[in-house]
Amino acid sequence: MPLFDKPLSELREYRPERDEQPDFDEFWSRTLAEAAQFPLDPQFTPYDAALSLVDVYDVRFSGWGGHRIAGWLIVPAGAAEPLPAVVQYIGYGGGRGFPHDWLAAAVAGFATFVMDTRGQGSAGSPGDTPDPTGGQNAQTPGFMTRGVLDPDDYYYRRVFTDAVRAVDVAASHPLVDGSRIVIGGGSQGGGIATAVAGLRSGLIGAMIDVPFLTGFRRATEIVETQPYYEIARYLSIHRDHEEQVFRTLSYFDGMNFAARATTPALYSVALMDTTCPPSTVFASYNHYAGPKEIKVWPYNKHEGGQTFQTREQLRWLRDIAKGG
Secondary structure (H helix, E strand, C coil), X not given: CCCCCCXXXXXXXXXXXXXXXXXXHHHHHHHHHHHHCXXXXXXXXXXXXXCXXXXXXXXXXXXXXXXXXXEEEEEECCCCCCEEEEEEECCCCCCCCCHXXXXXXXXXXXXXXXXXXCCCCCCCCCXXXXXXXXXXXXXXXXXXXXXXXXXXXXXXXXXHHHHHHHHHHHHHCCCEEEEEEEEEEECHHHHHXXXXXXXXXXXXXXXXXXXXXXXXXXXXHHCCCCCHHHHHHXXXXXXXXXXXXXXXXXXXCHHHHHCCXXXXXXXXXXXXXCCCCHHHHHXXXXXXXXXXXXXXXXXXXXXXXXXXXXXXXXXXXXXXXXXX
8 A cells, every 4th residue: 555645744734623522521521430430449360371570460440330341460570669550552353362462561670551442352362351331323343333323322431431440450559650650552552542641640651553543534534444434334324323423433532632631642653554544643643732752654554663663662661651
């Protein structure tokens, strides 16, 4: 796929008007207040991962609606003092997988908390968290249109709430320094991280790779790839739901969270990405309110920088979280 979106010079200046509802902040304050009625009730159970250089805990906590969410906590073996931590969110369809999938930050001296994504984990890495609440409307296969006719019922209301609470769960463990937490993820995980950066204070950084869940309308207009195409496919059948659908999605658009985020951020973008188009990534990046930098991968699709980006992240983490 050759370059298909705007030229890089235009992308760096691309800052589209945000579609934001007047009650955006009230909606999210109410959502998090409703979730806070349920105790986090974190449970950390030692787990035999057959890894001698890290200690691993199987984690369960109460997310949105009190639903139990799975995770991993991975710390360098024998750690005795609170460590800076990275809370990781997962790409679309994937689950938390296994501890050996998440070793980079732990080997670098950080605690790593991996949040399972409710209802996912049947594509890519396996998951272990159901989504007990289904949408109230007919939907296309996937998650993008589950509950999409009502913001209160929309799938990502639950996921983003789980993700905010995951930070609190990580901070509750005695081996995690709650004042030094970084969030991160790629694709869907990057979109979730953007939301958390806009919703939760007290973070010291956000690593946002080729983020999904931003610039919904433009994405559905210029690409015919999953998962954005789930929205277009739904609207090709439910032709009279367009405005209602995009009104709901506006409460979950990464641009609106980015405009509220103040923690330092490291973004990445791939200029041949037909899954999360570069213009939607730059729309989030250019609206991001805090200190920020972006790594551009000109010849890559949605895989982005992969291990090269991991190298960038580890160096950035060292500087952000350890003052090196």
